[in-house]
Amino acid sequence: MINNIAIIGGGPAGLYLAWLLQGSGLKITLFDHRIPFEKPCGGGITFKAMNEIKMLKGIETLSNAVQQFRFISPYESSCDVACDVPMQIISRKTLSEYQLNLLDYKQINLVHSKVTEIIRQNDDFKITVDNMNYDSNFKFDFVVGADGAQGISRRWLGAKPFGTNRYSGLGYYVDGLCIDEAIIKFYTNSKGYLWVFPRGDHSSVGFFSLSKQFSREMALSHVTGFLQKHFPDFKPNPQRYYSATIPLVWKWEKENIQGKNWALIGDAGGFVDTITGEGIYYAFKSAELLSKAIVANKPELYFENCHGIIAELQKSATIFPKFYKTWFTSAMVLLSKRSYFLQQVLVNLILGRQTYCTLKATLKKNIPTVIKEVMMSFFKKG
Structure with a gap:
């Protein structure tokens, strides 16, 4: 007892x-x-979590609701995705x-x-x-x-x-960076990504990858380089950073x-x-x-x-082993840019409505739709 x-x-x-x-x-x-x-961490609380977890009722008054997401491939092509319901973003503190x-x-x-x-x-x-x-x-x-x-x-x-497999992550506060979208940036030969998650009066900007690939210098280089290119007026606050190790479990x-x-x-x-x-x-x-x-x-x-x-x-x-290959993240961003159906798959993955267990069946069933949308996108462009 x-x-x-x-x-x-x-x-x-x-x-x-x-x-x-x-x-x-x-x-x-x-x-x-x-x-x-x-x-x-970005601090995103999914639609699925908001629906299922009783303790989160009322958290909206403290969080930042975001419905726009931008995915950037290792080769800088991008895809903007709009969610029908928001993800709540909140600092862990x-x-x-x-x-x-x-x-x-x-x-x-x-x-x-x-x-x-x-x-x-x-x-x-x-x-x-x-x-x-x-x-x-x-x-x-x-x-x-x-x-x-x-x-x-x-x-x-x-x-x-x-x-022994682990992720390592390093996040920074970027004061004054107030945007209306969350950003995910992939890199070549890196099993991880950079994130920009807006939290009202600041944004959380960070990078995580497999621990054996990770170093603080590399993470700061990615964060600084990204900000210089996309938000040149902002820099990470070197005094406001936080790091952690995240488990990576197969079974x-x-x-x-x-x-x-x-x-x-x-x-x-x-x-x-x-x-x-x-x-x-x-x-x-x-x-x-x-x-x-x-x-x-x-x-x-x-x-x-x-x-x-x-x-x-x-x-x-x-x-996981295939997902972070450069060709896969590049193709995912490029095809999603041209296919409304794939954008909706990304939306549902972001919100927690699409499970990994049914993902393959969902994609396989809709291959004709994706092919049609991708082909039509080229004709529209022409």
């Missing part, structure tokens, strides 16, 4: 899980020494503050301290923190790791490693995310889209699926509950 739960990490997944469990009668303690904090304000601190014990040890003692866990303002030893009968890909939870809880087994009296959610559980690096929806969804298992007093069902999102993420992993 679960009574006393520790959540390690105050990102979207950890805060959402705490919110879902408050009022359940369980004792909840949330550990994080940084919150609220920023993270290198603002999202964290929003979530914190929704917690009931009579039911949630928030410990602003860094966890240094998680020690199993029979069926319980002892957690040690580094802040002397707190009793340094806490005991729990269930531990949830929500502290990201590089957090201590995976190691101390004994989760089976995923492997999940139960031992990767769950064991006796513990579970991992969000980035800690590897729940990140392999192609886009997007993890907010999956952070929320994994927290929701774990909360259902805990409330039912059947935490062992967590992995089974995750089969739907795992299937989708594993499908993205099978597409």
Whole structure:
């Protein structure tokens, strides 16, 4: 019987899980020494997430709604895509503050301290923190790791490693860059992309790629070069940048995310889209699926509950090796510019309405439409 739960990490997944469990009668303690904090990401919250995640109702007052997207190929051709409904763009720090304000601190014990040890003692866990303002030893009968890909939870809880593949990302604030579209720029021989996501009074501009290809100097070079070419009046603020490592997972087994009296959610559980690096929806969804298992007093069902999102993420992993090849991103942008149907596929992928699991069937079924639209575009141009 679960009574006393520790959540390690105050990102979207950890805060959402705490919110879902408050009022359940369980004792909840949330550990994080940084919150609220920023993270290198565009901050896009998809239409799918807005529809499915209860905690996000009302976030529109704090976010920037964007319906225009521009995709730029490695060879500088571009395609503008208009979405029928907006994506909400919000900084991770603002999202964290929003979530914190929704917690009931009579039911949630928030410990602003860094966890240094998680020690199993029979069926319980002892957690040690580094802040002397707190009793340094806490005991729990269930531990949830929500502290990201590089957090201590995976190691101390004994989760089976995923492997060594990682993304690295570096993001900058560009103050005063206020545009009405989000931009994605692909590069030759790079498994990643540059993003420009407007957030009201500033834009988040950054670059991410496979860790083995990544360096801070390369990321800054891409960001600076892009701004000089497209927005010459703006420069990244060298004092306002943020970096992170993002998991890149090909396959999940139960031992990767769950064991006796513990579970991992969000980035800690590897729940990140392999192609886009997007993890907010999956952070929320994994927290929701774990909360259902805990409330039912059947935490062992967590992995089974995750089969739907795992299937989708594993499908993205099978597409990944081809997706970032220069010829593919170039063809995708060029053909989408000439085909309304392909633009709608991009729209639905952006909004979360098109799944990877059904993408191949969708494209195959509509090959004649794409061919017709591409051919007609040449005649119209002529």
